[in-house]
Amino acid sequence: MAKRLAAALAITASLLLGGCGADYGVDQHGNTVKAEQIEGQWLVLNYWAEWCGPCRTEIPELNAAAKQWQADGIKVIGVNYDGLQGDDLKQASQTLGIDFTVLAQDPAERYELPRSEALPVTYIIDDKGKVREQLLGEQTLEGLREKIKTLKRL
Template identity: 85%
Template sequence: MAKRLAAVLAITASLLLGGCGADYGVDQDGKTVKAQQIDGHWVVLNYWAEWCGPCRTEVPELNQAAKQWAADGIKVVGVNFDGLQGAELKEAAQALGIDFTVLAQDPAERYDLPRSEALPVTYIIDDKGKVREQLMGEQTLEGLQAKIKALKGA
């Protein structure tokens, strides 16, 4: 009986802790996004949709940010607002010219993010996984750089 109880407690503990360090699902290409690719890094998390004009305008800025910040360990990650999956997600990301990682699974619960009714919306998340800033509207590389610099200095 004690062994069975210990086993049940061990399984329960592993399930409860499973959210910590769990992978992020797959990206627009169907590749697994490992927790170590994102956790422990500053993250610029952008919600976008094909029908959103400002989203289309800011994609080149976000692409440039992703390339420029790769060496600094700052990650640019996208999430489709409409919850597209599989081939539809890949096609939408390609249609907008997105070069950065787009998660098929929304990490809103992981970061305790509110559901935004306006797009685009971008969150800056620090290397401890804490949401530091919610930015509404179209973002620029220059604006994001300044915001991250200020937050890191704070």
């Protein structure tokens, strides 16, 4: 009886806590992106599409940022603007040479982001989950570094 009650309480607690720190779905490789991999870090959230020329140009800059900032508590995450899923998302990511995590599920609702009509669009989100900046157009590693440095001082 006590074991059943403990199990029922554990299940109830996990359901209640499920909304807090909920996972981000899967990435372009089908791997689960856990909340703890993203939350508590600064986030550079970039929306891209295969047909977007400036998106293609900025991918190497974002790859470099993702690699350089791994130890700095700054995470680069991509989202396909066209909502590609599964093998289509994996293929598009490979075609563009994306090395950073690409989410299959758009986190726009989680961060209360508006649907942008222009691409590329990049959002800088602080370590508390607050959107601090919306950047339209092609970004560079240096430009993003300076913007984040400025925002961290504010």
